[in-house]
Amino acid sequence: MTKSLDRTELGLIIALPLLICIAFVLPKWIVNYVQVSMGTGLVALGVMIQMRSGLVSFGQGLYFCVGGYAAGMGAKFMGISDLFVLLAFGIIAALILSVSLGFLLRRYREIFYAMLSLAVSMILFGLLSSTEELGSTDGFNLPTATYLGWAPEGETARLTLYTITCFAVIACAITLNRFLKSPIGYVNEAIRENELRVEYLGTSAHKAVHITYVLAAVVSAIGGVLWALALGHVDPEMTNWTTSGQFVFVSILSGVGNIAAPLIGTFILEIIRVYAVEISPNTWQMILGTVMLLTIIFLPKGLWSLITSKKKSTKEKLDASASVAGE
Amino acid sequence: MTTILETRNLERTFGAVYAAKDVNISIDAGEVLGVIGSNGAGKTTFVNMVTGYLTPSAGEILYRGKNITGLPTRDITKLGICRSFQIPQLFPELPVIENMLIALTIANQDRPILFRPAINPSLEEEALSLLSRFRIDQYADQEITTLPQGVRKLVDIAMATVAEPDLLFLDEPTSGVSGDEKMDFMRVLIDALKSTETAVLFIEHDMEIVEAFSPRCVAFYEGTTLADGPTAEVLEDQKVREFVIGSEFHRSTANDPKSKPASKAQRSNKGTQ
Numbered sequence: 001m002t003k004s005l006d007r008t009e010l011g012l013i014i015a016l017p018l019l020i021c022i023a024f025v026l027p028k029w030i031v032n033y034v035q036v037s038m039g040t041g042l043v044a045l046g047v048m049i050q051m052r053s054g055l056v057s058f059g060q061g062l063y064f065c066v067g068g069y070a071a072g073m074g075a076k077f078m079g080i081s082d083l084f085v086l087l088a089f090g091i092i093a094a095l096i097l098s099v100s101l102g103f104l105l106r107r108y109r110e111i112f113y114a115m116l117s118l119a120v121s122m123i124l125f126g127l128l129s130s131t132e133e134l135g136s137t138d139g140f141n142l143p144t145a146t147y148l149g150w151a152p153e154g155e156t157a158r159l160t161l162y163t164i165t166c167f168a169v170i171a172c173a174i175t176l177n178r179f180l181k182s183p184i185g186y187v188n189e190a191i192r193e194n195e196l197r198v199e200y201l202g203t204s205a206h207k208a209v210h211i212t213y214v215l216a217a218v219v220s221a222i223g224g225v226l227w228a229l230a231l232g233h234v235d236p237e238m239t240n241w242t243t244s245g246q247f248v249f250v251s252i253l254s255g256v257g258n259i260a261a262p263l264i265g266t267f268i269l270e271i272i273r274v275y276a277v278e279i280s281p282n283t284w285q286m287i288l289g290t291v292m293l294l295t296i297i298f299l300p301k302g303l304w305s306l307i308t309s310k311k312k313s314t315k316e317k318l319d320a321s322a323s324v325a326g327e
Numbered sequence: 328m329t330t331i332l333e334t335r336n337l338e339r340t341f342g343a344v345y346a347a348k349d350v351n352i353s354i355d356a357g358e359v360l361g362v363i364g365s366n367g368a369g370k371t372t373f374v375n376m377v378t379g380y381l382t383p384s385a386g387e388i389l390y391r392g393k394n395i396t397g398l399p400t401r402d403i404t405k406l407g408i409c410r411s412f413q414i415p416q417l418f419p420e421l422p423v424i425e426n427m428l429i430a431l432t433i434a435n436q437d438r439p440i441l442f443r444p445a446i447n448p449s450l451e452e453e454a455l456s457l458l459s460r461f462r463i464d465q466y467a468d469q470e471i472t473t474l475p476q477g478v479r480k481l482v483d484i485a486m487a488t489v490a491e492p493d494l495l496f497l498d499e500p501t502s503g504v505s506g507d508e509k510m511d512f513m514r515v516l517i518d519a520l521k522s523t524e525t526a527v528l529f530i531e532h533d534m535e536i537v538e539a540f541s542p543r544c545v546a547f548y549e550g551t552t553l554a555d556g557p558t559a560e561v562l563e564d565q566k567v568r569e570f571v572i573g574s575e576f577h578r579s580t581a582n583d584p585k586s587k588p589a590s591k592a593q594r595s596n597k598g599t600q
Contacts, residue, residue, distance in 0.1 A: 178442040183432045186445040190429045193418035200378070200416065201433040202404035202490055 008177050008259055012170050015260075019166045023159055032230075033274070035162050037267040038169040039227030040064070044250040044262035045176055046216030046223075051256045052180060053212060054192030058114045059121030060247045063094045063217040065239035067224025069128070070094075072142050072234040083145040083164060083229065090225035091218055098217030102210040109195075121239045128236035139235025142228055165226045169263065172219050177259040179215060184208050249288070253295050255302020265303060329356045331526060332377065332408070332494055337386035339372055339550075346372040348550045350386070354494060359517070360528045361541030361558060363571055368547035370530045371413065374496045378410050379403040390494075409492035413499040413530075415483035417471045423482055424467040427454035430486040460519045461485045476503035477512055484516060488523065495520065497529035501536060509533060513540050534562060534572055546571050 005013070023031050043064045050057050067090035074080045074089040101120060108116055129137045144157050152160050179185050187208045190198045195205045228234045237243060246269065254265025272291055276284035299305055330353045337350040347369045354360055364370045375381040377388055379400040388396045395403055418426050431454055432445045458464040461481045466474060471482065480500055487495060500516060501509045513536055520527055531537050537544055537558060544558040546567045553570060554561045561567055 175442070178444075181444050181446070182442055183436045183445040186429055186432050189421075190418055190433075193420060194416055197416040197418065197486075198433070199400045200404060200410065201430050201486070202401045203433045203436060204399075204401055 006177070006181070009174050012173050012177075012260065016166060016170045019170075020163055023162050031162065033270045034267060035165055035230050036227060037270050038165050038263070039223045039230060040247070040250075041263040041266035042169060042172055042223030042226070043220040044247045044254070044266050045173065045259065046220040047247045047251045048254075048256050048259075048262045049176055049180065049185075049188070049212055049219075050216050051251055052185070052192065053188035053209060055109065055209065055212075056114045056248060057117040057216070057244070058241065058248060059117035059119070059239075059244050060216065060220055061239040061241070061244035062117070062121035062124055063098065063220035064224040064227070064243065064247075065121075065124060065128070065234070065236070066090070066093050066097055066217075067221030068228035068234040068238050069134070069224075070221070071225040071228055072140060073134070075142050076140060081143045081146045081151075082149075083147055083161070083225075086145070086229070087168075087222060087225050090221040094217040094221030095214065098214045099210075102213045105213060106206045106209040118241055118244065121244055122241060125236050125239045125241075128239070135235070137236055139233060139237075142232050142234065144232070145229045161226075161229060165230065168222060168226060172222060173259050173263060176215070176219065180259065184211055188212055249292060251302075252292065253302060255299070255304035257301060257304040257308055261302060261304040268303070330354070331356050331391055333389045334373075334377065335387045335389070337373070337376060337388065338384045339369075339376055339381060340384045345550045347376065347383075350550075350552055352545060352552065352555065354526050354528060356493065356526055357524045358526045358543065359541050360526075361537035361544040362528060362530045362547065363532070363534070363537055363544060363561075363567075364530075364547030364553075365571060367549075368571075369550040370547050371498055372550070373547070374410060374498055374528075374530065377403075378408060378496060404490060404492075407490070407493040408496070409487040409490055409494075410496035411480070411484040411487045411498060411500065413502055415476075415479040417479060417482060417486070419471045422468050422470050423458065423463065423474070424451070424454055426471065426482060426486060427457060427489065430489040431457075434490040457485050457489060458482075460522070462515050462519075477505075477508060480504065480512075481516070485519075488520070488525070491523065492525055494526045494528070497527060499530050499532065501531065501533060509536055510539065538562065 019034070022034065026034075043060050046063065047057055047060045050060075070089040070093035071086035074086050080086060080089075105113060105116055128134055128139075134140060144151070144153070145161055146152075147160065147164075180188075187198060187203055187205070190201075191205045191208060198205045198208075224238065228238075250262055250265040250269050253269060254261035269288075272288065273284065276287035280287060295302065301308075332352075332354040334350055334352050337347055338345070339347040350369070350373055352373070362370050362373075372381065376383045379395075379398050379402070382397045386396070387394055390403075390406055390408060393406075395406065395408075398406075418429060421429075428446055428450060431450055435450075455464055455467060458467055461484065463478055463481050463485070466478055466482075471479060474482070480503065484497060484500060487497075497516075501512055504512050517527075517540055529541070541558055543556065544561040545555045546553040546561055546564070548566075548570045554564045554567050562572065
């Protein structure tokens with residue numbers, strides 16, 4: 001079995017029981033941050049796989065919101081509280097929207113892709129903000145999730161949702177890791193470098209971008225459903241540009257070198273934000289901006305590059321000692 | 328010989344300007360064809376049209392009897408027509424081996440496969456063997472940006488061959504390669520391609536190269552073909568000498584070891600005037 005898993009996947013599988021265990025060990029507020037980070041981390045993963053093909057989505061909040069609202073509307077208007085059904089609602093809504101929008105977005109690159117994705121997300125923001133049936137700018141609440149007829153309450157409900165979130169996030173991360181190593185994932189990297197050559201090698205760059213866009217949307221929607229159920233609330237802020245900007249922030253902060261990077265990056269961002277607000281309640285954004293600036297200057301490939309450069313230097317040392325030993 | 332490509336009255340205009348007009352060229356299987364002409368004569372436009380980058384304004388392109396006019400680039404590649412570029416079109420921030428692996432991955436991909444690993448040891452072996460055929464396997468781990476122009480050209484051409492094309496267009500393969508190395512460069516190239524029985528059309532400004540490596544030659548001038556035939560005859564053609572290569576060029580300087588080598592200035596002028 002281990003042969004079919006790479007190191008990242010093994011790491012993610014090992015992380016799963018550890019993630020679940022911390023719910024029983026760490027203070028509740030930290031566990032809550034981890035849970036919220038996992039939801040938004042999935043959206044950051046969506047941004048990250050698009051960044052691999054050189055595309056920056058400034059509107060990924062769109063699918064975060066679509067997932068959350070699809071689940072919320074299923075609960076509000078149909079009385080459904082089953083997590084798996086609500087997840088299915090979120091995924092289907094994201095699929096329908098992303099497949100349709102993908103035909104438009106796949107034709108654009110660079111700033112045009114970024115701005116177009118942002119524009120679409122802001123259209124949804126405007127729509128939701130002015131729809132009274134959906135609570136306008138206040139949004140609306142979601143019920144506690146049930147699981148195939150089982151309706152846990154209190155601490156059990158919280159732990160169950162947390163555990164399922166852990167499973168979902170690790171499963172999504174492994175799936176996306178496989179995607180990045182698949183032929184399409186490889187083509188994405190090539191698109192970032194030279195799209196003309198990709199077409200001349202015999203494949204459609206548009207199709208690859210479209211598939212990536214849809215996959216990113218689905219993962220973001222799953223994040224949206226899990227996040228909404230964890231907080232028990234959805235509002236249009238989920239698709240506001242500031243929220244989408246955070247996902248881009250996370251991807252830059254963490255780097256796109258590994259699928260685990262955005263998940264870790266999201267948690268780090270949450271922690272930075274908590275302390276920034278505590279240190280400087282009125283100007284905490286300045287601290288976030290400074291962190292962003294320093295990351296871009298000193299770690300242009302993100303925090304993950306610290307790990308890869310450390311690995312490289314260790315390998316170089318080993319090579320050097322091997323050559324000294326005459327091997 | 329079987330004709331694999333035939334163009335009929337091919338035409339391409341940009342506004343009022345004719346970039347190509349009445350271009351009728353046929354290429355046989357396994358043939359090596361040289362294309363000469365001054366800058367702006369329509370050589371690259373011809374390649375761009377056949378490979379689907381430009382849609383002809385008029386005329387037809389037949390490949391193995393099938394009309395491929397206006398097909399997208401990727402579909403034409405899948406049919407077996409590939410090309411290299413005057414300015415190598417590579418993935419510059421990746422190592423040579425990764426460039427080859429991407430090309431192989433795409434060539435082996437019949438339909439989008441989402442979750443199967445693209446790379447496996449046999450693919451890596453195949454990539455290395457292709458690089459060694461072009462004698463550039465020693466550069467496998469180097470990033471493209473660190474390579475000299477000649478090696479980049481070879482990587483570009485090696486990538487174009489991964490799909491095992493029946494017809495390969497090489498757009499000025501020796502441009503950017505130093506004058507002294509051009510002959511050796513072309514020898515490596517033609518040797519590597521010989522084993523594949525691929526028909527090759529190469530655009531070239533150096534007449535010595537054309538004379539040495541292509542039995543047949545087509546001369547372009549102002550979007551039309553001025554002459555098409557055995558290279559020796561085309562290079563002696565009065566119009567070709569007047570409009571394409573200039574009267575200073577003397578044949579057989581490349582093949583005849585007794586003849587005086589062409590001066591550097593003469594070499595660079597040949598065919599570009």
